[in-house]
Amino acid sequence: MLRVGLSGGIGSGKSTVAGRLAEHGAVVVDADLLAREVVAPGTAGLAEVVAAFGGDVVDSDGVLDRGALAARVFSDDSARATLNGITHPRIAARTAEVIAAAPADAVVVHDVPLLVENGLAPMYHLVLIVDAAPDVRVERLVGRGLAEEDARRRIAKQASDAERRAVADVWLDNSGTPDRVLSVVDELWADRLVPYEANIRLGRYASGPPKVVPYDPTWPEQAARVAARISLVAGDRRIEHIGSTSVPGLAAKDVLDFQLGVSSLEEADSLAPALAAAGFPNCGPLTDTARHGELAEWTKRVHAGADPKRRVHLHVRVEGGPGWEWALRFRDWLRRDAVARQEYRDLKLDLARQHAGDAHGQAYNQAKEPWMVAATARMDAFYRDGQTS
Missing domain, CATH: 3.40.50.300 (P-loop containing nucleotide triphosphate hydrolases)
Known part of the structure; x- marks a missing residue:
């Protein structure tokens, strides 16, 4: 319904x-x-x-x-x-x-x-x-x-x-x-x-090829609406708008990414039926690419939006865990580092052109990975050097 x-x-x-x-x-x-x-x-x-x-x-x-x-x-x-x-x-x-x-x-x-x-x-x-x-x-x-x-x-x-x-x-x-x-x-x-x-x-979700578009100034408003729906289902749990659409001025795939904080993956699983009924069906258990630490610590649950005209990815992660922290740090780094933001923009536009026929974006994501590895080291140095203002 x-x-x-x-x-x-x-x-x-x-x-x-x-x-x-x-x-x-x-x-x-x-x-x-x-x-x-x-x-x-x-x-x-x-x-x-x-x-x-x-x-x-x-x-x-x-x-x-x-x-x-x-x-x-x-x-x-x-x-x-x-x-x-x-x-x-x-x-x-x-x-x-x-x-x-x-x-x-x-x-x-x-x-x-x-x-x-x-x-x-x-x-x-x-x-x-x-x-x-x-x-x-x-x-x-x-x-x-x-x-x-x-x-x-x-x-x-x-x-x-x-x-x-x-x-x-x-x-x-x-x-x-x-x-x-x-x-x-x-x-x-x-x-x-x-x-x-x-x-x-x-129980289906909207998907599509990795088409990167110019920054849309209405993305924050759209994200606020989606976050309010998730919040109604998830109660007082923390919700963060992450990913490229959360970085002002950054070109991105027209997909709103969120992460929802839970205390455990068992808690994440208990929320799955209500999230699905709210329009965010479960895509199954997945693992983030581990940037630091043990692979098992990067396991998450992923839901996606069912609205064919508003794609949404919802990453349900243990709040404070390595995947949760990395997503926030990466977002905030791109917001603050104009050079990195421009590099990432150019890379995404180039890879989106190369992989325009990639229906689910897998080849696009794989091709992006070498830059992400190098970017993580740069991001760590950025925070280590105290460049957070």
Whole structure:
């Protein structure tokens, strides 16, 4: 099962995207609909709302007057917290029920208006954010009957574009006509969502040839999103963004490398099922190339990302062990030593051209090894000489 979080500001046209995904076969869980369901006439949720806010928040038929309730809580943080305390647990419980009832091979799209505001992004394999220019959003809201001043006030109360971009794996611009965003959604479904779901269900990970690309300044932001998902599964264990994508300005394969610290490899094995369910299937026990010490000390577990459009390698190592320390030292050395960084960049670009047909990068890695051996000696000298500032 693939869990997709869908959100966007009021008036962005999120429902257009949700509807198209449903047409493709996605199981759409609409948080707004569930919010209405848990306070429907006769429910315990509605009774608790009335007890908290009074009988004037229901109409003569006993139906919640959402406008009257909104007027009470919109500008009152305490009242809004009270309402959220009544409805959110009930919505969460119903959401869990609906998702549990979905088929094992489903693409579940959770349509959540306050996904960003409530910090829910790490719960999903992928987050889609629908956006539109502010004036377009205001025009749409006015067309629904809101006064312009009210529309702008509601937009200002929600998450900012910067906050939404920080969690967005996919940014869908819906400022134009519906057909434009719908064509993007069609492509997204076929090229990413469907294969992503299959990869998770079948325990497969994304791979490809060693294509080295120029440094992407968005890699740190992408890494932060992936790290948040790993952290949710791994608890308080230490996660580090390592490898070439963690070195500013360095050309690299478009693969985000992380290491996750554990106290033992047995602990690493215990985390494997949860990591796989989160989109990082196990690639098996592997051994790092030993740079110092006994080979057995460099054993690790490796997971890789199932997302076909965002390759990830996750190295699960004993924290403080030789493999863990070497990865951090190498990253930090390249960050500080401009000459070494340039050499490594040139080497990677040259070897990537030579081994463009190497499907899994094995020949590329072997050809890189002599430089890595020499680089380790240089790195050790760098730290030994105290050049760490």
